[in-house]
Amino acid sequence: MTTGLQHLHSFIPYLFLPILLLSTVTFLVKFLGKNSFTKGDKILGLSTLILSHLQLVFGLILYFAGSKGFTFTKIEGFMKDPELRLYAIEHPSIMILAIGLITFGYSKAKRLTRDSKKFTTLGLSFLIALILILSRIPWDAWLA
Ligand code: HEM
Structure with missing residues (x-):
């Protein structure tokens, strides 16, 4: 099971990172x-x-059930x-933070009424998340 999850956790960033950017x-x-x-x-x-959230769920399972992570x-x-x-x-703590x-x-942007406020809230929180994510991806293992 963990092999399939490893593939998914490794593949999703190819969609997720461009969409986040x-x-x-x-x-x-x-x-x-x-x-x-x-x-x-x-x-x-x-x-x-x-x-x-998909990355989070697959990552958490891999962390506790896989050969890397909690072991x-x-x-x-x-x-x-x-x-x-x-x-x-x-990797796990910074990704969870992001x-x-x-x-x-x-969720904050959803509750805001002014469009400019929605854009700043989303833009700034996503930007900080992107920087955090890029800083803790295991690049060597991923792109190998
Ligand atoms: C934005 C969220 C995340 C991204 C973009 C991400 C990305 C990645 C990438 C690219 C790899 C390397 C895959 C490979 O070797 O081909 C990896 C591995 C791993 N990640 Fe994440 N991850 C995220 C969140 C998490 C979270 C929240 C956890 C755990 C709580 C986690 C746990 C792991 C583990 C345990 C591995 C090693 C998997 C293995 O090879 O056994 N990840 N992650």
Whole structure:
């Protein structure tokens, strides 16, 4: 089962990262241009949210059921090894923080009435999430 999940967790970022980048740029540019919030903007934000939550669910299962992740915390001195530390602590915690930001931005924007406020809330929370995500992807393993 974990092999299928590994493939999914590895494949989804090919969709999720471009969509997160596209929505971040769209929301920030639309804020500057004083545009109105359309149905397309809502779909873009929702797609980003759904993909991030899929990554979260698959990631959590892999963390506890897979060979990397929680198992690494049982290895003595794992915090001194950059690769073990990345999978055991940094990748999951930073990704959870980033997904939390995406969720916060999406739900806060939903309750706002002014379109410009919706765009800043979404644009800024998605931008910070994107930076956090890019900083903790295991690039070597992913692109190998
Ligand atoms: C935005 C969210 C996330 C993104 C973009 C992401 C991306 C990735 C990528 C690209 C890999 C490398 C896959 C490969 O080797 O081909 C990976 C591995 C992994 N991720 Fe995530 N991840 C996210 C969230 C999470 C979360 C929330 C957890 C756990 C709580 C998690 C746990 C793991 C684990 C355990 C692995 C190693 C899988 C294995 O090879 O056994 N990820 N992730």
